[in-house]
Amino acid sequence: MALELLPREKVFRDPVHNYIHVRYRVILDLIDTPEFQRLRRIKQLGVASFVFQGAEHTRFTHSLGVYEITREICDNFAINYPSQTPGDGLWDDSExxxxxxxxxxxxxxxxxxxxxxEHIFDTDHEAITRRIITDPSTNINRILRNVDETLPEKVASVIDHTYPNPQVVQMISSQIDADRMDYLLRDAYHTGTNYGLFDLTRILRVMRPYKDGIAFDANGMHAVEDYIVSRFQMYQQIYFHPVNRGMEVVLMRLLERAKKLYEAGRFDSAYNPRLLIPFFEHEFDLADYLKLDDGVLNTYFTYWLDYPDGILADFAGRFLNRRPLKSVSFTDDTAKLVPILRELVDQAGFDPDYYTAENDSFDLPYDQYDPSSANPKTQIEIMQDDGTLEELSTLSPLVAAISGKQTGDKRLYFPKVMLSTHEFDLFAGTYRAFQRYVLNDSLIDPGPAESD
Known part of the structure; x- marks a missing residue:
C-alpha cells in the first residue's frame, strides 16, 4: 500500500497523551469524516457525569487516544523488533x-x-462498527478503499478478531490493549480520581511481539501488575458506582416507556421522536443510526417533560434533572425479599415495572486463558530472559489473588421517597414497612413485622 504522508505532521493536543501525532493522510481524512465527527457528540462514560461532573469527555477523544497508543506501539516494534525473515514472529511494519x-x-x-x-433497541455497536467500515455508502469506507480495495475488510476483521496477524488484534483487543489503557487513564483524569493511573510509558517500553501475539519483558512485570490493579479499582469505584447505575436505570426506564407507548399506538404525534421511530419499529438502516447522538436523545427528553403520560414525563425529569433511583444491595440469600419490596413500592403508588429494577454489575479483573470457555480471553504473557513465556498470575501473587474472581454486586433500585419519613402521609405505614427491610445499604430479614 502506497501511503501518502502529510506535508507536515498534524498534532492534536490531549490531556492524557500531551500530543496525538498524525503522519498519514488517510488517518486525518478518516478523522474528518462525518461518521467520526459524530463521536464528538457521544459521551465516553454515558451517564457518569451525573456522578463525576468532569466526565464530559467523548468517544471522539478516546478513539484518538487509542490510535495514539497503537501508533506508539507500532513505533516501538518497528525500531526494536523489526522482522528479519518471514514468519520470524517479529514486527512487519506493513501491518x-x-x-x-x-x-x-x-x-x-x-x-x-x-x-x-443497545439494551433497549437490541443493537450491537461492534457489528455496526464493521458495517460502517465495510458499507460502500459511508465516507469511512470510501477513504479506506481509496488507499486499497481490501483495506475496509482488513480493518473490519481486526474488530471481529479474525484478522490473521494476532499482534494487530491484541493491540486493539486483549486483556491489556490500547483501548483499555486509554480509557482507564482518560476516565481517571476526567473523573478526578487516581484509581486508573498506571505507568503507560513503562508498559509500552516492555511490550514486544512474538509469533502468537504480544508479550511483556519480565523486567516490566510490575508495571503490568499495576495496570491490572488499576483496572480492578476503576471498575469498583467508577464504572460500578451505585448512583451511576441508578441513572442508567432511569434512562433505561425512560426509553422503555417511550417504546411501549409507541408500540401500543398511544404516542401523541405532537411529541413524536421522528429520529427514533425506525428503532421503535425495528427497521432502521445505517443512515438512521448515524443521525443519532446524545444531544438528539436529550432534545426528545426535554420535549417529554410536558408529555401527558405521567410515567414518561416523570422519568424525563428524573434523567434531565438528576433524580436517580435509590438502591439497596442484595445477595442470593436475601433475594427472597425483593418481591416483598416491589409489592411495597406498588402499594405506595408506583408502578413497580418502572419504579423498581434489579441491576447486577460484575467484572473479571483478570482471567487466565481457558480455551473451553464460551469467550476465551488472551492471557498476559511474561517473556523470560531465555525467551520462554510465563502467564502473569503464575508470577504475581497479587494478580493471582484476583485472577478468575468476579467482583461486583446485585442491587434493587426504587424511588428514594421510600426511605423518607412520612408520619402523616397516607402511605406512612407502607414506607415504614419498606424501611424495616433496609439497613446499612443491604437487605436484612426483619423478622415478623410489627403492627403500624
Whole structure:
C-alpha cells in the first residue's frame, strides 16, 4: 500500500497523551469524516457525569487516544523488533496501517448513551462498527478503499478478531490493549480520581511481539501488575458506582416507556421522536443510526417533560434533572425479599415495572486463558530472559489473588421517597414497612413485622 504522508505532521493536543501525532493522510481524512465527527457528540462514560461532573469527555477523544497508543506501539516494534525473515514472529511494519486504522475506528459504531441504547433497541455497536467500515455508502469506507480495495475488510476483521496477524488484534483487543489503557487513564483524569493511573510509558517500553501475539519483558512485570490493579479499582469505584447505575436505570426506564407507548399506538404525534421511530419499529438502516447522538436523545427528553403520560414525563425529569433511583444491595440469600419490596413500592403508588429494577454489575479483573470457555480471553504473557513465556498470575501473587474472581454486586433500585419519613402521609405505614427491610445499604430479614 502506497501511503501518502502529510506535508507536515498534524498534532492534536490531549490531556492524557500531551500530543496525538498524525503522519498519514488517510488517518486525518478518516478523522474528518462525518461518521467520526459524530463521536464528538457521544459521551465516553454515558451517564457518569451525573456522578463525576468532569466526565464530559467523548468517544471522539478516546478513539484518538487509542490510535495514539497503537501508533506508539507500532513505533516501538518497528525500531526494536523489526522482522528479519518471514514468519520470524517479529514486527512487519506493513501491518501498521491496518493497526492504526482499526484503533482509530474501533468505536465508530457506538450509539447515543451507548450500552443502555443497545439494551433497549437490541443493537450491537461492534457489528455496526464493521458495517460502517465495510458499507460502500459511508465516507469511512470510501477513504479506506481509496488507499486499497481490501483495506475496509482488513480493518473490519481486526474488530471481529479474525484478522490473521494476532499482534494487530491484541493491540486493539486483549486483556491489556490500547483501548483499555486509554480509557482507564482518560476516565481517571476526567473523573478526578487516581484509581486508573498506571505507568503507560513503562508498559509500552516492555511490550514486544512474538509469533502468537504480544508479550511483556519480565523486567516490566510490575508495571503490568499495576495496570491490572488499576483496572480492578476503576471498575469498583467508577464504572460500578451505585448512583451511576441508578441513572442508567432511569434512562433505561425512560426509553422503555417511550417504546411501549409507541408500540401500543398511544404516542401523541405532537411529541413524536421522528429520529427514533425506525428503532421503535425495528427497521432502521445505517443512515438512521448515524443521525443519532446524545444531544438528539436529550432534545426528545426535554420535549417529554410536558408529555401527558405521567410515567414518561416523570422519568424525563428524573434523567434531565438528576433524580436517580435509590438502591439497596442484595445477595442470593436475601433475594427472597425483593418481591416483598416491589409489592411495597406498588402499594405506595408506583408502578413497580418502572419504579423498581434489579441491576447486577460484575467484572473479571483478570482471567487466565481457558480455551473451553464460551469467550476465551488472551492471557498476559511474561517473556523470560531465555525467551520462554510465563502467564502473569503464575508470577504475581497479587494478580493471582484476583485472577478468575468476579467482583461486583446485585442491587434493587426504587424511588428514594421510600426511605423518607412520612408520619402523616397516607402511605406512612407502607414506607415504614419498606424501611424495616433496609439497613446499612443491604437487605436484612426483619423478622415478623410489627403492627403500624
Amino acid at each position: 501498521r496501517l491496518v493497526a492504526e486504522c482499526a484503533a482509530l475506528l474501533h468505536d465508530i459504531g457506538h450509539g447515543p448513551y451507548s450500552h443502555t441504547f
